[in-house]
Amino acid sequence: MVNFRFSPEQEQFRDTVRRFAQTAIAPLYQAGDTNKTFPRRQMEAMAALGLTGLRIPEAFGGSLQPCVVSGIAAEEIGRADFNCAYFVEQNAFLGDLLHRFASPALKARYLPGMADGSEVMGIALTEPAAGSDAANLSAKAERQGDVYLLSGEKTSVTFAGAMDHCIVFAKTDLEAGARGVSAFVVGANWPGASCTVLPSIGSKCLLRGTLSMDHVRVPRDHLIGEEGQGFRVIMSGFDYARAIIALMALGTAAQSLDETIAYVKEREAFGRPIAKFEGVQFPIAEAHTMIEAARLLCYQCLWLKDEGLPHTKEAAMCKWWGPKLAVEVIHQCLLLHGHYGYVDDMPFDQRMRDVMGLEIGDGTAQIQKIVIARELMGREVLPYR
Ligand SMILES: Cc1cc2nc3c(=O)[nH]c(=O)nc-3n(C[C@H](O)[C@H](O)[C@H](O)COP(=O)(O)OP(=O)(O)OC[C@H]3O[C@@H](n4cnc5c(N)ncnc54)[C@H](O)[C@@H]3O)c2cc1C
Structure with a gap:
């Protein structure tokens, strides 16, 4: 059914x-x-x-x-x-x-x-030398009695300038690759921890930035799951979060499209509303078609998750397509507003810059497509490991 x-x-x-x-x-x-x-x-x-x-x-x-x-x-x-x-x-x-x-x-x-x-809870996985290759971490967590000492540099952490705590991924076993990664809750203001804000082209209010850790004492009970489970922990949640990210972006695009539909019905050129021209109607029709298709994919993915069914491939499909499509639609909406769309007090350029961040954050399109290819063709097609 x-x-x-x-x-x-x-x-x-x-x-x-x-x-x-x-x-x-x-x-x-x-x-x-x-x-x-x-x-x-x-x-x-x-x-x-x-x-x-x-x-x-x-x-x-x-x-x-x-x-x-x-x-x-x-x-x-x-x-x-x-x-x-x-x-x-x-x-x-x-x-x-x-x-x-x-x-x-x-x-x-x-x-x-x-x-x-x-x-405010953040998540710190990315490091200056490890983004897409997320298991290749340098941050380390050394156990000393009832505490772990965490040291290393995290970057591109959303909320860095405002977060109270952060889920930090660090190596408890430096030799073990992904199986050596563990996850901890760490206070952003605990002794030895410090955050800075990176100037960003979009989502400026979210204060994305760095987290530096120098022998931060993290109580042993702040380990999430078992030692070495950090990667399993994060990957199990990444999937459906990717569909939610795509829906955030598609919501922004749909709002831009609604505003554009209202505008083109009002704005006149050549003696009639510009909505009467095919050159204006067709991009709107195409944008609506693709937003609807992408939304359905996202809700299918979330439904699969709710049903306890596999959804890794669908999540990666949502993640590479949704934000990209949203940026394209918002760009089209800006253009359909003519020079008014280019004025600073219209929201379109901010929306494009903000949404574009999540074409990268949480895994780029290339990484999502590698996941899709792996699901379709098997692990033997992976370009690494
Ligand atoms: C707005 C925003 C919010 C973010 N929030 C967080 C956060 O809260 N916490 C956090 O830990 N991180 C966060 N990140 C970081 C984000 O997850 C990484 O930027 C992302 O995983 C890519 O890593 P990188 O920037 O190091 O790029 P790299 O890994 O250096 O990649 C650079 C380019 O090479 C391509 N590439 C790399 N490997 C391959 C491959 N095998 N095949 C094909 N192409 C490849 C990539 O797709 C990309 O285009 C955020 C980033 C942004 C922009």
Whole structure:
């Protein structure tokens, strides 16, 4: 049986989030690009609506919804403010990860704050010399009695300039490749830890930056899962988070398209609304077609995850296509606004710059296509290891 309908509760949830996002979130979007202030107030308002706890169990202050619900939230917040949609995606991804792998004490310590919006949790995997080749880490964690000493340099960490804690990946066994990687919760302000902000071309308010660690003392109970499980931990969550990322981007593109449709029906050239020209209609029709197709792929992926079915290939398909398509659609929308689209106070260039970040973040298109090829043709086609 195939059913493409959201449940009445999900439709109601979408309406509620859309109304909230358009009134409480959207008006602040462009200010974040100018003043580069972390959108804490928006995050707290989203938390009050339950949007930061969608993958956190009730016992820890969340509501543990199906993944499809996180997708709806990400899409609707993405329509209003792509950057605030990170709070849905990152908390779903990291909340889920802690819920499934952390000890009860660790969950009790960090999940309630994530759900109620008082805790900003980042993730630090990337290093200056290890991005796509994510297992090739240099950061190390040495066990000394009841603590691990973490040292190394992490970079490109979203929220670095605002986070309270961070899930850090470091080697507990330097010789063991991916199997030597472990995951820890680390305080961004603990002795030996320091963060700096990298000037970015987009998502400026999210304060992406570096995390330096010099013998940071991390309690042993802040290890997530077992030693050497870090890679398994992260890869198990990356998959469906990729569909949520694509929905954030597609929400931003869909909003741009709606605004463009309204504009071309008003704007006149050659004595008629420009919407009457095929050259204007066709790119709009094409954009709508592709957004719809990509959305369906994303919701299929989230549904597969909710059903406990394999979805690695679908997630990688969403991730390489969704943000790329969104950037292309937003660019087209800018062009259909003529010179007005190029004026600074229109949101299109910011949307393009913001969405473009997640063509790279969480794995580039090339890496996603390698995953798809591996799923289609087997591990023997991998170009490495
Ligand atoms: C907006 C944004 C947010 C981010 N947030 C975080 C975060 O919160 N935490 C975190 O840890 N990291 C984060 N990152 C980092 C991100 O995950 C990495 O930038 C990404 O994985 C790519 O790594 P790299 O930048 O080192 O590029 P590289 O690995 O150096 O790749 C450079 C280029 O080579 C290509 N390439 C590399 N290997 C191959 C291959 N085998 N085949 C074909 N092409 C290849 C890549 O696709 C890319 O085009 C973020 C990045 C951005 C832009």
